[in-house]
Amino acid sequence: MTIYVAKNYDEMSQKGAEIIAELLKAKPDAALGLATGGTPVGMYKELIEMNKKGEISFKEVSSYNLDEYYPIEKTNDQSYDYFMRDNLFNHVDIDIKNTHIPNGMAADCAAEGKAYDELVRATGGVDIQVLGIGGNGHIGFNEPCDVFDPITHQVTLDERTIKDNARFFNSIEEVPTQAITMGIGTIMTAKSILLLASGKGKAPIVKEMLLGKVTPQVPASILQFHKDVKIVLDEEAAAELLSEIE
Ligand code: F6R
Secondary structure, eight states, rough: EEEEEEHHHHHHHHHHHHHHHHHHHOOOOOOEEEOOSSTTTTHHHHHHHHHTTTSSSOTOOEEEEEEEEEEETTSSSTTHHHHHHHGGGGGGGOOOGEEEOOOOTTHHHHHHHHHHHHHHHTTTSSSSSEEOOOOOOOOOBBSSSSOOOOOEEEEEOOOOHHHHGGGGGSSGSSOOEEEEEHHHHHHHTOOEEEEOOOGGGGGHHHHHHHHHHHOOTSSGGGGGGGGEEEEEEEEHHHHHHHHHHH
C-alpha cells in the first residue's frame, strides 16, 4: 500500500489524475472502475484538461461505475449516470457505449447485479478502481454490516450516508434510501485501487480504515488485504492517521 499526502483538495485531485494518466499512457484500452460523490470531481476535471491537451485519450477505455441509486432514471440529474456524463464522459473522447453503470431502474436487482458482475469479470478485473470513502467507512455503497457482501447487490443506505449525501439534494427527504452497489468481492477483483479522501470529516475513518482491524463494520478496512492500493489524502484527511504514526 502506498499513501500520498497532498497539501489540499486540488493537489489530491492532481495526484489522482496523474496516477490514472500514467495507466492510460501505458495501457490505452484500460478498464477503469469509477466513483461518484464530491471527492473525485476535481480529479475528473484534471483528466478532462489532460484529454483536451491531447496528453491522454479515453477512445479505447471502458469504464465500470461502483454504484447507482435505486430506483432512479438515468435522466434524473441526481442519478450517478447523469453525474458521470456531466462530470467526465461528456467532456472526453470516451465512447459512451463502453461506459457501464448499474441500472437504477432494473426490474430485478439480483439479476442486474449478476449481469454487472459478469461484465466486470469479463475485463479480467478492472485495471484501476477509483474509490472515495464514506464517513462510516463504506466503499461503493457497501455499508457497515456483519459480513462483507461479495457481489453486486441492492442495498439500503445507512442513516449516516443519507445525511452525508443530503448536501447534494434540496432536502434530506429527497435522498434515495436504496442503491445498487458493486460488492466488496467485486471491488477486490480490481488489479489496483486508488482511494481518494479529502477534508477533516474523513480523518477519523481514514485512520480507522488503515490502522483498525479488518471488519465489515468498516468496509474500507478490507483494502488492507489488497495487494496494490494507492491512497491519496489531503492533509486534513490524513491528520489523525499522521498523528497516530508520527
Ligand atoms: C460513490 C461512492 C461512495 C462515495 C463516498 C464518499 O460512487 O461509491 O462510496 O465515494 O460516499 O462520497 P464523497 O466523495 O461525496 O465524500
